[in-house]
Amino acid sequence: MKKAIVLLSGGMDSAVCLYWAKSKGYECHCLTFDYGQRHKKEITYAKKIARISEEQHYILNLNFPWKGSALLDRSILIPFSKTVDQNKIPVTYVPARNMIFLSIAASFAETIGAEAIIIGANAVDFSGYPDCRPVFYKAFSKVIESGTKRGSEGKKINILTPLINLSKKGIIKLGRKLKVPIEETWSCYSGGKTPCGKCDACVLRNKGFAK
């Protein structure tokens, strides 16, 4: 059975990716990172999704002594979505986050012989993060090809981004078609007990459902 590493955050998009991977016949190995995120609650949801999907799940701790993001540094406020300048990268950007996640996923993929890494990046209804755009994933594929033993042997570890060109509405439609337990996912950045409804993650999610 072909294997894939699925980056599972606990949010809706990565949950849809997991079910997409299952529908494509992959044996899934889900990776979730506890990287000091303010919305640590998403990890609980990642656990629920992995359990419901009956796929393997690993939670890895990454604790670095720097922050550089409102998601890591509680002294920086999470901005209300409507106040965010659409032409700038918002303060919720986490420096090199997806780069770190993909690198670790590549290590895992190479070790277990997985042929794919699946990530729920989206470049349509998104916060403008540079590491969610196709150009980044294309560049990362070259890194895997040139920097791994598997790549040197001519075997692939493909980075798959099935949601990258979908709208949030499209992601929800796909999730419903794939019977993703969307109610068991968590998107809010703010770290509260209930979704704040005002951060970018909440607003994008809610707009998608409204549409």
Place this chain on the structure above:
Amino acid sequence: MKKAIVLLSGGMDSAVCLYWAKSKGYECHCLTFDYGQRHKKEITYAKKIARISEEQHYILNLNFPWKGSALLDRSILIPFSKTVDQNKIPVTYVPARNMIFLSIAASFAETIGAEAIIIGANAVDFSGYPDCRPVFYKAFSKVIESGTKRGSEGKKINILTPLINLSKKGIIKLGRKLKVPIEETWSCYSGGKTPCGKCDACVLRNKGFAK
């Protein structure tokens, strides 16, 4: 003062890189990884080098539930250098190691506004690891350019590999010129109290000194 992240393993090559960076006027922020390596002793040497150089030093823990390398898995023997097939990547290769290190360094660089990441990779007297070759570093530069906020703003985080085309003899000569305390570095893979003299790391080092 311009800043650099220096990947400092505790081996000779990265120590030479640190002193090279100092000679170029960088304020150095050294990163050492405790990633479950058998030759954990190198970390003690990284600490010594950082202390002697009077630069900042951070030791980060990375513990992943997979291995895939003789450097991580004590059930795999470290091969004697003379028995290693030069046309194959040896079992001491650690899947995606430099990829993970560079990603984390990129996150740190972006957070503190460092303009360079310096790594002691070498593609001359080396063990044939794919992630020590120029093509990998060129590809990784594109990842940083496309996947970071700093890159999106047109600012650079350059990956510098000052030793990549030097022989081991050349590295030692450079180290002596820069007054690197080479006696305070550790190269052996085998994890013993004294260098085994037989692994690739020992043999390459000793040949360099002999020459």
